[in-house]
Amino acid sequence: MGEAFTNFLGGSPLNRLSWLRTSHSFLNAVVVSPTTRWILFNGGQPLIASHPGTQTRSLALLSTDDVKPLLGAEPFFGQCEQEGEHCAPDVPVLEAARVRGPPIVFLGLEEAEASGSALPSSDFKDPHAAVEKLKGTPYFSVDVVDLDENKINEVIENTELAKDGSTLAFLEPRAAMSSLDVYTAGIFAEARSMFCPACGSPVYSLWAGWKLACTSLLPWADNADKKPCPSGQGLHNFAHPRTDPVVIMAAIDESGEKILLGRNKKFPVKFYSALAGFIEPGESFEDAVKREMWEEAGVKVWNIRYHSGQPWPYPANLMVGFYATADSSAPIRTDLDNELEDARWYTREEVLAVLRHPSGTNFSRRDYKKLAEIQDGPDNKPATNNTQSGAEVNSNNELPFRIPSSTAIAGVLIQHWAEGKILVGADVNGFTAKGNL
Incomplete structure (x- = not known):
């Protein structure tokens, strides 16, 4: 795949x-x-x-x-x-x-x-x-x-x-x-x-x-x-320049029509993304996906499938992308590791509306700086969450939320699901690829 x-x-x-x-x-x-x-x-x-x-x-x-x-x-x-x-x-x-x-x-x-x-x-x-x-x-x-x-x-x-x-x-x-x-x-x-x-x-x-x-x-x-x-x-006898593996994952519900996205406390305004976390010692990719989804959103996942990887030199990461299945009717909890400000399920139509909007995946230099600070560590105040429920673009053409662009693997995972480039539950093994996947 x-x-x-x-x-x-x-x-x-x-x-x-x-x-x-x-x-x-x-x-x-x-x-x-x-x-x-x-x-x-x-x-x-x-x-x-x-x-x-x-x-x-x-x-x-x-x-x-x-x-x-x-x-x-x-x-x-x-x-x-x-x-x-x-x-x-x-x-x-x-x-x-x-x-x-x-x-x-x-x-x-x-x-x-x-x-x-x-x-x-x-x-x-x-x-x-x-x-x-x-x-x-x-x-x-x-x-x-x-x-x-x-x-x-x-x-x-x-x-x-x-x-x-x-x-x-x-x-x-x-x-x-x-x-x-x-x-x-x-x-x-x-x-x-x-x-x-x-x-x-x-x-x-x-x-x-x-x-x-x-x-x-x-x-x-x-x-x-x-x-x-x-x-x-x-x-x-040598110290090689480091590479730190990170799992990044999109949870899809059993119907295949909803995706779970989260918002870090320091994200730019209205920005939601796939969940992610570092691999811990003695942990497989699949174990890390399960652990991070539970710690960040209180969500149990299964049917974990690899999508692709992306070198991410900020400063030295390898992003390993996965899809997983979860129950969208189960409660969401962000009070376990308190890393997320919010997490919620979005429908395919809601995500497509953002993807079609000219500002849906566009970010300013200030936004990129804020994203960098999440990893680099300045003690800034959390970004204000002005996100509304639902994702219909309102009469003023204002976006209720934004998502990553396709230059980041999170944006690819979200976009490929929204555009139907992956199918969920098509066979007993989980995901069946179509198109160029």
Whole structure:
């Protein structure tokens, strides 16, 4: 059911060339290629270009020449104790290491040919010659949050995009999604997911940003009177950038004509969505769906079925979408974990009326900021709930509630149900897909 559907932010078009992440000779050669493009972040906020005369925006894709003043001294990968020194290629704890300068991640190669032109690692004995054989666009990303703001602004003002008249600015990432097409959304999700690792000790990057290692493992580290770092042995010698799984689910009643939606206390005004929650240790996806539906809405669910997944880099989540069956006549309770302000059943006609309304799934930058604060933690007052019962659009064309857009998996789950792209109870196993599902 889920294999044929790709959510917004999923389906990255890049060949990640994972077997070449350890080769600093390859990376130092490809990073200076004239075809290479960069995605710039500032504390996780992407650089967005507003184009003159067209009222459109897009992810700013910069050249290496554009960003070089921000990257620090060469070599960019395979750095050693002294600045400018290349480390030996056969030292595992220094494979494509970057121990100074802003964090850089090699994202992969957009191949020019559908059949793929990426070369195996054995063909990179002469990295410069091999890079010349690559057909496509290499992508890197860098986060400049720790650099001088004046220097960042100076570099941005001198990019080719700025010289061509585009206005470049770092935007809140959720709001920036409206500037992305399906293609760049997948690259953006991969890039942003790499800048939110959690580690309590100093680390340095390996494999072009894909692995982090303890600085006590460096050959020149002063470890006098210290016990060896446990991360230097066994299978746990690296800390990978984190990914936190989240179940997100839409409960459908047994008739198939009603859907349960909830409203978090800090949601923007009139906003309702599918329910969601983090997977807990020792818990299956199905167990998490049952637990979260009960904790948030006091609803018992069964007949749980997977729909699709979506990478959600805010900061490092994998959203796993499900449908489940529930009894719409049973009481709803939001007083168990007190996370929701309200939860209620909506009919198909009510949801379709919102989907057809021009503002039904549209959100302002302020709305996106409020949604971000739910996860990021500022102690703001809960949004006022002005939601009315029923969902008929009134005579003033005012919406009684709003729902997520199809750029979020919650919006996809709601929309696919409302438009009849999934059937409920069509066979003994639960959901039967139709259309493109």
